[in-house]
Amino acid sequence: MRFFKKTTWAPSLRRLSGLRREEKQEDIMGLTDASGDLAGEMEVDAFRRLFPLRFYERHLLESIRPDARPLGKARDTTMALGAVASADGSALVKIGHTTMLAAIKMEVMTPASESPGEGCIAIDFHMPPICSPLIRPGRPAEAAPVLSKQLTDIILSSEMVDLKELCLIPGKAAWMAYLDIYCLDADGALFDAALLSAVAAFSHLCIPAVSVNDEGRVFAISEEQIEGKSLKEPLNKGKRKLTLSCTPLALTCILHKKYILADPTAEEESIMETLATVVLDMSGRLVSFYKPGGTFLAYTSAVQDCISLTRQRVKELQEILTEAIADLELD
Amino acid sequence: MEVDRVDGRTPNQLRPLTCSCNVLNRAHGSARWSQGDTILLAAVYGPKAGTRKNGNPEKASIEVIWKPKTGQIGKEEKEYEMILERTLQSICLLTVNPNTTTSIILQVVNDDGAVSFLENYVMFKMTYLTKKVQLLPSAINAASAALLDAGIPLKHLAVAISCGLEESGSVLLDPTKLEEQKMKAFAYLVFPNSVASILPEASLQVEGELLEHGMITSVTHGVMLVDSYLHCLERGRSASAKMSDFLRRSLQSRVPNDLPKTG
Numbered sequence: 001m002r003f004f005k006k007t008t009w010a011p012s013l014r015r016l017s018g019l020r021r022e023e024k025q026e027d028i029m030g031l032t033d034a035s036g037d038l039a040g041e042m043e044v045d046a047f048r049r050l051f052p053l054r055f056y057e058r059h060l061l062e063s064i065r066p067d068a069r070p071l072g073k074a075r076d077t078t079m080a081l082g083a084v085a086s087a088d089g090s091a092l093v094k095i096g097h098t099t100m101l102a103a104i105k106m107e108v109m110t111p112a113s114e115s116p117g118e119g120c121i122a123i124d125f126h127m128p129p130i131c132s133p134l135i136r137p138g139r140p141a142e143a144a145p146v147l148s149k150q151l152t153d154i155i156l157s158s159e160m161v162d163l164k165e166l167c168l169i170p171g172k173a174a175w176m177a178y179l180d181i182y183c184l185d186a187d188g189a190l191f192d193a194a195l196l197s198a199v200a201a202f203s204h205l206c207i208p209a210v211s212v213n214d215e216g217r218v219f220a221i222s223e224e225q226i227e228g229k230s231l232k233e234p235l236n237k238g239k240r241k242l243t244l245s246c247t248p249l250a251l252t253c254i255l256h257k258k259y260i261l262a263d264p265t266a267e268e269e270s271i272m273e274t275l276a277t278v279v280l281d282m283s284g285r286l287v288s289f290y291k292p293g294g295t296f297l298a299y300t301s302a303v304q305d306c307i308s309l310t311r312q313r314v315k316e317l318q319e320i321l322t323e324a325i326a327d328l329e330l331d
Numbered sequence: 332m333e334v335d336r337v338d339g340r341t342p343n344q345l346r347p348l349t350c351s352c353n354v355l356n357r358a359h360g361s362a363r364w365s366q367g368d369t370i371l372l373a374a375v376y377g378p379k380a381g382t383r384k385n386g387n388p389e390k391a392s393i394e395v396i397w398k399p400k401t402g403q404i405g406k407e408e409k410e411y412e413m414i415l416e417r418t419l420q421s422i423c424l425l426t427v428n429p430n431t432t433t434s435i436i437l438q439v440v441n442d443d444g445a446v447s448f449l450e451n452y453v454m455f456k457m458t459y460l461t462k463k464v465q466l467l468p469s470a471i472n473a474a475s476a477a478l479l480d481a482g483i484p485l486k487h488l489a490v491a492i493s494c495g496l497e498e499s500g501s502v503l504l505d506p507t508k509l510e511e512q513k514m515k516a517f518a519y520l521v522f523p524n525s526v527a528s529i530l531p532e533a534s535l536q537v538e539g540e541l542l543e544h545g546m547i548t549s550v551t552h553g554v555m556l557v558d559s560y561l562h563c564l565e566r567g568r569s570a571s572a573k574m575s576d577f578l579r580r581s582l583q584s585r586v587p588n589d590l591p592k593t594g
Contacts, residue, residue: 134385142409142413143413145405145406145409145410146406146410146413148406149406149407149409149410153552157552157553159554246554273417274421276549281554284557285554285555285556286551286554286555286556286557286559287554288551288552289518289549289551289560290549290550290551291548291549292413292414292417292418292548292550293414293416293417293418293419293420293421293521293547293548294417294421294548295421296545297523297547298545298546298547298549299544299545299546300544300561303561303564304561
């Protein structure tokens with residue numbers, strides 16, 4: 001049995017929501033008088049566990065969330081490119097506590113006959129048991145194949161990567177990029193973090209230099225061979241980085257009564273189940289509006305509000321991405 | 332701008348719909364839904380005792396099993412199951428029968444004709460993405476008709492419609508598989524069914540919009556402009572009103588003293 005800390009209502013709420021003590025005292029008095037239940041006498045943690053929806057609604061009335069974020073604000077986002085040294089491209093992205101590690105490995109393969117001038121991307125999303133106490137080893141998470149498919153659809157339909165750039169020798173050799181995304185900590189808004197990590201990994205991707213040997217087979221050559229005697233000219237000398245056009249970026253929102261909460265945590269997602277994920281690309285086009293059911297219906301005003309929140313978020317994310325790429329180039 | 336469609340429909344016209352209930356005699360509820368050549372069979376078993384693993388015992392839980400026409404169950408099927416589960420959870424009254432599980436099984440009988448072998452790259456890419464996605468709206472319609480047949484307590488029905496967006500920006504309702512392959516984007520939208528009420532319309536409104544204009548589910552594929560999406564929503568709403576009328580006509584004509592099959 002968990003022992004709750006003996007805390008009184010006022011200082012805990014101040015700690016949780018970061019407001020000044022005097023303001024909060026007044027608000028608590030107002031709230032407890034209005035609801036008139038045993039909230040005033042109960043400890044905060046207990047109330048949070050026993051009546052989670054009421055706990056959140058109390059905060060929503062003040063247009064704030066328990067972690068002191070305004071309703072439309074996303075959590076702090078950090079990005080580290082090149083987190084996996086052995087991969088051709090990788091990125092570690094953290095949105096609040098949600099952590100995603102994306103890595104790309106390139107392999108040469110024969111292109112399909114229907115599209116001889118193009119390469120291929122295979123995307124897989126994994127949720128190992130480390131990410132959440134709800135996921136047990138041996139039983140794959142229910143969310144993993146769904147997210148995997150969603151990511152594949154978005155990345156391919158947004159045409160962020162021009163598959164023609166992945167071609168080496170038309171009809172004979174092309175790159176297959178295996179993108180693997182691992183969720184290391186699942187604290188809500190998994191899709192947003194996963195998509196951001198995929199985009200960051202593609203930005204970091206450095207295609208390995210390859211050359212053709214006498215039998216016509218393509219093989220990888222290391223950096224020393226290029227700089228050295230260069231018996232074999234690298235096949236793709238100039239084209240080592242992909243040009244990314246219209247990168248898609250996402251924001252997940254929760255719709256609850258008339259409130260819209262951007263970038264939910266896992267706790268918020270489990271209590272208020274109506275989620276809507278909006279994916280916009282850099283030019284403002286809608287790549288996806290994904291709302292899989294949910295108790296609350298989305299009216300036109302809610303749809304437009306979600307889209308405008310996503311626009312702001314896309315601007316923030318673009319800045320973070322360009323900053324991370326610039327930092328990398330400085331190294 | 333009028334666009335000529337292959338089967339001669341206008342842009343706002345839906346394919347011929349048929350819905351027959353009570354087609355399986357073992358299932359507690361069943362429905363066979365066909366929209367043009369897309370045919371789906373839905374069966375409902377429930378409520379059964381006990382909730383699913385890690386389910387909330389204070390509410391009923393819904394379980395969806397999707398059986399494709401051919402092939403093994405993969406990520407696509409899991410995604411449909413998840414979308415259907417969440418959509419149907421929002422239309423059922425979950426607190427009426429707590430700690431129970433209702434299973435809905437969907438079997439794809441026909442998915443709109445054969446896919447011809449495509450010559451150019453764009454079509455190949457689109458078939459990868461759209462292999463079976465156009466089944467989703469029909470599946471939702473079939474499932475809600477089957478839930479009705481089983482007598483599961485519902486708030487309202489879910490009416491699903493698919494809207495395709497052409498290169499020119501015009502919206503085509505209920506595209507066939509062939510039409511979908513040529514389109515650059517499409518959206519599947521689910522709305523609640525329209526309300527036939529004697530009360531004046533103003534009293535049925537929520538924040539100035541009718542209850543049936545709220546969208547339950549939206550799944551989009553392909554890139555589109557925000558305005559095009561909003562346009563799709565508008566057309567989807569008017570189409571859902573037509574579909575609601577069809578559902579009302581076909582389901583209300585059932586004999587009222589049908590014996591219940593549970594218990």
